[in-house]
Amino acid sequence: MELIRQDDFEFMQKMSKAMIASAFFQVQGGTDSAQAVAQVVVKLMAGRELGIQPVAAMMGVNVIQGRVSLSAQLMLACAKRAGYSYEVHEADGWCRIEWMRGDKKLGEAGFTIEEAKAAGLVKPGGNWAKYPSDMLFWRAVSRGVRRFCPDATSGMAVYAPDELGVDIDPEDSQPTPPRGSKEEQAEVMRGKLIEAGVSKADADAEADKFTAPKGKKAKAKPEPLEITDDDLPSELQAKREPTDAELDAQFAKQDAVKTTANMWK
Secondary structure (H helix, E strand, C coil), rough: CCCCCHHHHHHHHHHHHHHHHHHHCCCCCCCHHHHHHCCCCCCHHHHCCCCCCCCHHHHHHEEEEEEEEEEEEHHHHHHCCCCCEEEEECCCCEEEEEEEECCEEEEEEEEHHHHHHHHHCCCCCCCHCCCCHHHHHHHHHHHHHHHHHHHHHCCCCCCCCHHHCCCCCCCCCCCCCCCCCCCCHHHHHHHHHHHHCCCCCHHHHHHHHCCCCCCCCCCCCCCCCCHHHHHHCHHHHCCCCHHHHHHHHHHHHHHHHHHHHCCCC
């Protein structure tokens, strides 16, 4: 296997910075941090070991909990390049893939909706509820590649994202952060809970917890107090700015003193 040289690594870093700056890809580490660059470099390195080009690696490779996750398309591309072929057999509620190399049948690997339900994968509003056939296909592919095509991924065990606890839309293979404000997300949560059989009162309570401020509860602001000059301490009364009426009175007093002084000249 070709080793990564220092100049290759430096080139990967420059490439990673360009990909992040383009804002075309979602990066968990943000868009302006050393962590973001490091995450993209790792994705590119994983793609390189699997013979996947940089842009394809950015779109279809994810490292989750220290394990590599690939889109179903990339898994199949790696298998085909290594000389494997396959036939897909599927119907409502199941998917089975037959794996071959040349004329030799290696075996079958599949996944059923019953297995998904037993594993707690099928949830209201989740990808297993929205895209059951795609998710079954993805699981059947990952199971088959691990069992029958280990050399296609250089011996690296690859997984479907939901096998690692991450719900990724099979249409774009990218982790999608929650969209909308907390209030909008709470409405979605409320609907999913009710759809799952939770009572409306309990669903409302859970949604309210989601939008409640963290930490200490915010206290109501007290009403502003009406404060007069007499309420101020003497040291503050001396420092406060005089009113217009007080200034007029001072000027009048000064004029009276000046008039009296002129009379005695």
